[in-house]
Amino acid sequence: MAIQIHRPPVETSDRIKEAILQAIPDAEVEATGQGGHFEIRVVSREFAGKSSLAKQRLVYRAIADLMQGERAPVHAVDRLETVTP
Amino acid sequence: MSSVVNEVERQITSIVGSDRVVVFMKGDRQAPQCGFSAQVVKILDQVVPSYTTFDVLEDPLVREGIKSFSDWPTIPQLYIDGEFQGGCDIIKEMYASGELHRALGLERVAPEAISITVTDGARTLLEDAQRRYGGEPLHLSIDASFGHSFGFGPAAGGELTVDVGGLSILLDPDSATRANGLEIATDTTPQGMRLRIDNPNQPALPSSALASSATGNGGGHGSAVTAAELQAKRLSGEPHRLIDVRTPDEREIASIEGSELLDQDKLAELEALPKDTALVFHCHHDARARGAAQRFVSRGFTRVAYLSGGIEAWAREIDRSVPRY
Numbered sequence: 001m002a003i004q005i006h007r008p009p010v011e012t013s014d015r016i017k018e019a020i021l022q023a024i025p026d027a028e029v030e031a032t033g034q035g036g037h038f039e040i041r042v043v044s045r046e047f048a049g050k051s052s053l054a055k056q057r058l059v060y061r062a063i064a065d066l067m068q069g070e071r072a073p074v075h076a077v078d079r080l081e082t083v084t085p
Numbered sequence: 086m087s088s089v090v091n092e093v094e095r096q097i098t099s100i101v102g103s104d105r106v107v108v109f110m111k112g113d114r115q116a117p118q119c120g121f122s123a124q125v126v127k128i129l130d131q132v133v134p135s136y137t138t139f140d141v142l143e144d145p146l147v148r149e150g151i152k153s154f155s156d157w158p159t160i161p162q163l164y165i166d167g168e169f170q171g172g173c174d175i176i177k178e179m180y181a182s183g184e185l186h187r188a189l190g191l192e193r194v195a196p197e198a199i200s201i202t203v204t205d206g207a208r209t210l211l212e213d214a215q216r217r218y219g220g221e222p223l224h225l226s227i228d229a230s231f232g233h234s235f236g237f238g239p240a241a242g243g244e245l246t247v248d249v250g251g252l253s254i255l256l257d258p259d260s261a262t263r264a265n266g267l268e269i270a271t272d273t274t275p276q277g278m279r280l281r282i283d284n285p286n287q288p289a290l291p292s293s294a295l296a297s298s299a300t301g302n303g304g305g306h307g308s309a310v311t312a313a314e315l316q317a318k319r320l321s322g323e324p325h326r327l328i329d330v331r332t333p334d335e336r337e338i339a340s341i342e343g344s345e346l347l348d349q350d351k352l353a354e355l356e357a358l359p360k361d362t363a364l365v366f367h368c369h370h371d372a373r374a375r376g377a378a379q380r381f382v383s384r385g386f387t388r389v390a391y392l393s394g395g396i397e398a399w400a401r402e403i404d405r406s407v408p409r410y
Contacts (some may be wrong), residue, residue, distance in 0.1 A: 052178055053171045058159050069156040076121075076159065080174055 012073045016040060016063055023062035035076030047084040055082035093150035100147075101164050103397070103409070104370070106189070109151050110161040114138050114281070114371070115238040115309055116394065121173035123160045128180045129163075131191060131259040134229040135372040137397070165189065191262065196245040199256070199265045203249045206271040207280055215297060223253065227260040230376035231287040232306075235280075263287075296385045307378035307389030310365060319343070319367075323389075325363035328355070331396075336371060339408040340399035341399055347377065360385045367399070368393035369410075 016031040020042060027044040040059065046076075047055045059080060066074040111162070112118030117126050118140075129136055134154060135164055139150035141160055148160070155162050155169045161225040163170040165188050180183035186192065205210070215223055218237035224244070232271065244255040256264055268283040279408050310318070318325060328351070329336060336346055344367065345351060355364065364381060366374035366389075374391035379390045392399065400407040 052175045053169075056171065056175065057156065061156070064158060 005041065012036075012066070013038065015066060016074065019066060020059060020062045024058060033078070037078050038074055039079040040077055041081040041083065043083045043085050045085060047082050052082070056080055058082075063084075089146070090150070093146045094154060097150055097154045098148060099137050100137075101167055104137035104164055106133055107164040108136065108138045108140055108161055109147070109164075110138055111140065111142050113140050115392070118142060118378060119160070122157075123162045124173055125163060125176050128176060128185070130228060131257075132185060132229060134192060134231075135368070137368050137370060141164060145237055153187050156359070161382070171197045185292050187264070189355040194261050194265070195247075196247055196261070199247050199260070199261060201247050201249050201254060201266075201269045203252060204268075204270040206278065208250070208252055210271060211269075218361060222255050224255045224257075225260060226257060228286065229259070229263075229371045230379075231263065231284055232376055232379050233282045233284070243343055292321075301358070306375045307364075307382050309368075309371075309393040310390045312402045315365060315392055316403050323363075325365050326355070327392075328364060329368070329396075330366050330373050331368050335410070338410045339396055339400065341367065341396055341404070341407065355381075361387050363388040363390075365390045365392060368395050370395040397402065 011032040013033065016038060017029045020027055020029045020031075020040075024042065024044050024046050026046065027042050030041040032039050042059055047059065050058075059082060060077075063074060066072060067077075097215065100290075106129065108122075108129065110117060110125065112120035112122055114126050114130075126138070137149065141151065142303075151160070151162060152158050152331065157169065157172060161170075161173055161174050161176075163176055170188065176185065179188065211223060214235075215221070215237060221237040222240055224238065226235045226236065240255055241257075244257055245258060245261045247254045263286045266285040270281045270283070271278045272281045281370035315327075327341060327344040328347050329340060330347045333346065333348075345368075347355075355362075364378075364386060366377045366381075368374040368377075371391055371393055374395060378391040379388045394401075396407065397409060398410045
């Protein structure tokens with residue numbers, strides 16, 4: 001008899017937070033959304049003195065795996081806010 | 086596999102180098118296929134007369150390749166002078182802060198530096214229209230292709246107000262850069278009086294003889310034809326005139342066989358033609374051609390088109406012997 005362990009699926013928004021925290025450990029991350037579309041807000045000292053492009057790149061690189069391929073869990077980031085505290 | 090990757094990289098490098106301003110987007114300038122691409126096109130239309138778009142939906146290899154090429158996971162993507170600028174959010178931010186203007190070498194102007202002349206007849210026409218629209222503020226918008234349009238409505242914020250003898254004209258900051266020396270007068274046509282706008286800032290096209298409709302809806306740009314459709318028209322012998330609205334210098338570099346340069350004399354000749362003459366305008370990409378088509382539509386011509394993608398598309402898709410620049 002096979003034993004099935006049921007557990008709630010990990011929400012994509014949680015995977016986004018986790019991935020960003022791994023790349024930017026001091027970050028405060030908010031991620032909301034559904035259906036592959038997300039809004040992300042990240043606050044980190046890492047952003048200090050960086051251009052918008054560099055700041056957004058830091059975040060996008062962190063979640064690159066989640067955006068890869070046709071069936072990616074993150075289809076689009078509708079809004080990405082990068083804030084220096 | 087790696088040779089395919091190299092090939093795509095080479096292709097992307099050449100697209101990026103093909104123009105000062107290049108956008109990788111979904112759809113094209115006339116018909117963006119995603120909201121973010123549409124926002125970028127809307128901003129660029131305000132700031133630059135001509136730019137190149139690449140539709141990633143047409144090419145899955147470029148669609149994936151551009152993401153690693155730019156180290157950026159989303160579309161649209163903007164390049165200026167070969168340098169990656171960012172996606173939709175960043176471009177909106179750059180536009181609002183003036184950074185985009187700086188990157189393009191453009192300057193914003195102060196209202197006191199703008200002088201606009203309005204004849205008494207034109208003022209009466211505009212004031213009458215304003216009364217019909219409940220006294221709402223009068224806006225004048227001049228897009229990067231020098232299409233002029235008037236409108237009435239509340240101020241959106243950020244406009245410059247130019248006072249012309251008691252008549253206030255609101256200009257958004259980009260239109261303002263194209264407004265100095267503007268003359269607004271009237272023409273008498275069989276349909277009645279209409280506004281005529283002379284804009285000395287307009288390059289290439291002789292502006293003095295060209296008019297713009299002030300009806301608000303402007304009458305449209307005419308229709309877009311693709312390079313393949315134009316080729317079909319030519320092969321079938323369907324009568325039309327192909328009008329090149331670029332500068333003589335550009336024409337030296339490359340031209341489409343059978344096309345005619347639009348100079349002052351040509352303009353006078355064309356304007357005297359029957360209004361149902363089939364006209365196709367082309368330029369390097371299509372911004373100037375759209376502007377010219379729009380003006381002929383507003384002059385009452387009924388069969389006006391412009392070549393989508395311009396001589397660049399023609400050289401790429403139809404006649405490879407035409408040099409690209």
